[in-house]
Amino acid sequence: MFTHHRTEGIILRIRQTREADEIFTLYTKEFGRLDVIGRSIRKSRSKLRMNMSLFSYVEIGFIQGKSYNTLTDAFLISDFKRAKRVLGKLSLFYRISEVLLSLVYGQERDEGVFLFLLRSFQKIEETNLSKGKIELFFCFFSFRLLYFLGYKVYIEKCVFCKEEIKGEGYFNSKEGGVVCGSCFRRDPAGIHLKDVKSLQCFFGNDLEQIFNQNPKTFLNILENYLAFVPEVKK
Ligand SMILES: [Zn+2]
Numbered sequence: 311m312f313t314h315h316r317t318e319g320i321i322l323r324i325r326q327t328r329e330a331d332e333i334f335t336l337y338t339k340e341f342g343r344l345d346v347i348g349r350s351i352r353k354s355r356s357k358l359r360m361n362m363s364l365f366s367y368v369e370i371g372f373i374q375g376k377s378y379n380t381l382t383d384a385f386l387i388s389d390f391k392r393a394k395r396v397l398g399k400l401s402l403f404y405r406i407s408e409v410l411l412s413l414v415y416g417q418e419r420d421e422g423v424f425l426f427l428l429r430s431f432q433k434i435e436e437t438n439l440s441k442g443k444i445e446l447f448f449c450f451f452s453f454r455l456l457y458f459l460g461y462k463v464y465i466e467k468c469v470f471c472k473e474e475i476k477g478e479g480y481f482n483s484k485e486g487g488v489v490c491g492s493c494f495r496r497d498p499a500g501i502h503l504k505d506v507k508s509l510q511c512f513f514g515n516d517l518e519q520i521f522n523q524n525p526k527t528f529l530n531i532l533e534n535y536l537a538f539v540p541e542v543k544k
Pocket of ligand 1: 468
C-alpha cells in the first residue's frame with residue numbers, strides 16, 4: 311500500500327542520481343528531515359522542477375513507498391530570491407543546511423526546529439548583513455539549533471565549581487560550558503572570553519546584541535564545541 315502525504319518544508323540539499331532523477335533533502339514541518347525522489351525530473355521542463363530549487367520554501371505532495379518517497383507535486387511558497395543573489399547570504403544558506411544535516415539525520419518531527427529554520431531564512435532575506443554579521447548569524451543559528459536538539463551549553467555557572475562567573479572566563483568545549491579563572495588555572499583548557507555573559511546572548515533573540523560581538527571568538531567556540539558533539543558526522 312502507498313500513502314499520499316502533504317507537507318511544507320525547506321529544500322536543503324539536491325543530489326543527482328542515475329538517469330534523470332534527483333533526490334531532495336528537506337526539513338519539513340510534519341516529518342522533520344525528509345528525502346524525496348523526483349523521478350525523471352531533470353528531463354522535464356515542468357513546473358515541478360522549477361518549484362524545487364535549492365533553499366526554497368515549498369509545499370510538496372509525495373507518495374510514501376517501502377524504501378523511498380516519490381515527489382508528486384510542489385507548490386512554491388518562497389524562493390528567498392533576494393537573499394540568493396547576495397553571495398554571502400547564499401553561502402550562509404549552505405552553511406546552515408550543512409550544520410543542520412550533520413546534526414539531524416533521522417526522520418523525526420520537530421516543529422520547533424522547522425519554525426526556527428524558516429524564521430532564520432526569512433530573517434536572512436530581510437536583514438542587511440555585513441561579513442561579520444553573517445558569521446555571527448551562523449553562530450547564533452548553530453548554538454540555538456544545538457539547544458533545540460538537547461545540547462545545552464552551560465553558561466550560567468562554572469561547570470566545575472558551580473560558582474557564578476562575573477566578567478572574564480573560559481569556554482571549555484569538552485565540558486560544554488564556561489569555566490571560571492581559578493578552575494581554569496587547575497585545568498587550563500578553554501577559549502578566553504572577556505565577558506562570559508556575551509556567550510549568553512547567542513541563546514536569546516536579540517540579534518542586535520549578537521551583532522555587537524566578535525565573530526572570530528564565537529566561530530572559534532562553535533567549531534571547538536561541534537567537534538565534541540558526538541552526533542556530528544565528519
Ligand atoms: Zn570554577
